Amino acid sequence: MTGIQKLSNVAAIVGAYEHPTRYAPDKSEWQLLGEASRGAILDAGLSKDHIDALFVPATASEGGYLGTCASVMAADYLNLNPKFIEETDIGGASLGYYVNRAIAGIHAGLFKCALIAYGANTRSRKINVGTVSYNQLSQVELLPIPDSFEQIYGTTVISFMGMLTQRYMHDYGVTSEQLAAVAVTFRQHANLNPDAARRDLISIEDVINSPIIASPLHRLDCCIVSDGAGAIIVADKDIVKESAKQPVWIRGFGESIMHHGGGLTDWSEETRAMVKRACDQAYQMSGTTSADMDVAQIYDAFSYNAVIDLEGAGFCGPGEGAAFSADGNLRLEDGSIPTNTDGGGLSSNHPGRRGIFLFIEAVRQLRGEATGRQVKDAKVALCTATGAAFLARRGSAAHILGV
Amino acid sequence: MNVESQESWTGLLPTLCPETQPFWDACNQNKFIVQKCQACGNPQYHYRAFCCHCWSEAVEDRAIEGTGTVWTFSVVNRNLTPAFASWGRYVVGVVEVPEGVKIVTKIETPDPDSVRIGTPVRLAFARAENGQNIPFFRTVS
Ligand SMILES: [Zn+2]
Numbered sequence: 001m002t003g004i005q006k007l008s009n010v011a012a013i014v015g016a017y018e019h020p021t022r023y024a025p026d027k028s029e030w031q032l033l034g035e036a037s038r039g040a041i042l043d044a045g046l047s048k049d050h051i052d053a054l055f056v057p058a059t060a061s062e063g064g065y066l067g068t069c070a071s072v073m074a075a076d077y078l079n080l081n082p083k084f085i086e087e088t089d090i091g092g093a094s095l096g097y098y099v100n101r102a103i104a105g106i107h108a109g110l111f112k113c114a115l116i117a118y119g120a121n122t123r124s125r126k127i128n129v130g131t132v133s134y135n136q137l138s139q140v141e142l143l144p145i146p147d148s149f150e151q152i153y154g155t156t157v158i159s160f161m162g163m164l165t166q167r168y169m170h171d172y173g174v175t176s177e178q179l180a181a182v183a184v185t186f187r188q189h190a191n192l193n194p195d196a197a198r199r200d201l202i203s204i205e206d207v208i209n210s211p212i213i214a215s216p217l218h219r220l221d222c223c224i225v226s227d228g229a230g231a232i233i234v235a236d237k238d239i240v241k242e243s244a245k246q247p248v249w250i251r252g253f254g255e256s257i258m259h260h261g262g263g264l265t266d267w268s269e270e271t272r273a274m275v276k277r278a279c280d281q282a283y284q285m286s287g288t289t290s291a292d293m294d295v296a297q298i299y300d301a302f303s304y305n306a307v308i309d310l311e312g313a314g315f316c317g318p319g320e321g322a323a324f325s326a327d328g329n330l331r332l333e334d335g336s337i338p339t340n341t342d343g344g345g346l347s348s349n350h351p352g353r354r355g356i357f358l359f360i361e362a363v364r365q366l367r368g369e370a371t372g373r374q375v376k377d378a379k380v381a382l383c384t385a386t387g388a389a390f391l392a393r394r395g396s397a398a399h400i401l402g403v
Numbered sequence: 404m405n406v407e408s409q410e411s412w413t414g415l416l417p418t419l420c421p422e423t424q425p426f427w428d429a430c431n432q433n434k435f436i437v438q439k440c441q442a443c444g445n446p447q448y449h450y451r452a453f454c455c456h457c458w459s460e461a462v463e464d465r466a467i468e469g470t471g472t473v474w475t476f477s478v479v480n481r482n483l484t485p486a487f488a489s490w491g492r493y494v495v496g497v498v499e500v501p502e503g504v505k506i507v508t509k510i511e512t513p514d515p516d517s518v519r520i521g522t523p524v525r526l527a528f529a530r531a532e533n534g535q536n537i538p539f540f541r542t543v544s
Contacts, residue, residue, distance in 0.1 A: 148417030162477030262447035263504030
């Protein structure tokens, strides 16, 4: 094998655990992280002593407050002695970036068994993630560059996603009703997930009639805010042999970023192009196409994210993602690509950095453990995530998992 | 230039630094600088000490004409940050100017619901208590 294909099947997810909590005012973020880490290593049938690499998200304004040098501090708390630590910050997509770096490190022979873990109690801390100015959320003064050119104008997280959604709807004639189908479908899936934060079924009208937070986004177009934690174990072939459950191989991965390009970038078109670059690398590495996918887990911080990722991943053409959703293609029981089978960030779990849960739900589906919401004979899964710094500085990760 | 600076700016103030001081000084003369690179010919915004496209230091400060159109926008119904409490419902957006860049800004309008992508806007300035002029755009009636 040549080129990036040599990175296919270098590592597998051997353990995965999603903490069942969505509200944990009685637990520290450290404890949530610890419980998720223990859950994942127990699921793998391994012990803490196998772990020789640690990846945890940097302290984040939108969820997760382990303080400075979070990865070293987490190693201290968990009393691990990893050979390799990482806390690259790409917002909610960070967890996907850790999988990429874990595979690179395993391929290079630097370590064999990586713990990727996340915990946050964003809900019980009552953090207004979407509805304050970004500098208030991050609790820092405005930087001269670029904040002082942008945040003085009252930009919030939801308004910047609103701006992206607005342009997309304009360019392709997409309606709010079509976008609303995303939230409606994922709620149907959450209804089948006993751990999901919101399980009551909703209608298109419910979404449209929910208050507009920042146009064109209604409250139900936006993810929930939960407490939560999750962890996965990414391991090499030797560790796979020692592990207890069916390994879920990482067939391919990709990543790509975008930014303002000195004021020249078309934020809307570049968003899709970024997702496509990440997905194309993952497809190329794994020798697959979108047609090979049995199930998809897409980071849905907002309904728009799911739609644009469906387009970038090639399930439909540019501008068709919302209609594709409205036509039922994402539905668990009869959709062409069942998506966010756990209910996603819109309905199940979103403590701020949801990326870890994409992998956990994909693992459940591929192992046949998604009781009550199992996609029949699921063998190949796509995970995509886009995280943001602020405005259109963003990064996407894409992964193809298989059994 | 046909701009106004009578209005008072409320809300957050920019943090200044030597690199961006020329931009904010120009604002105080009712000028909005979009730089143009003498080496590669590309425009850039926000302000920098060099051209981000080719890393040349030969960037020229040019005041824009002040016209533009709304490239995208969002009507903000909820911003709980105290600094914006007096703004009520307001419009943030990205304005495309003929000088070739997109500018994140506030779009002032008598009717937030009337703003559309493509709506023509014009540069304006408001004066903060510390004397600093803050640029923004206003819908053309
Ligand atoms: Zn240049």
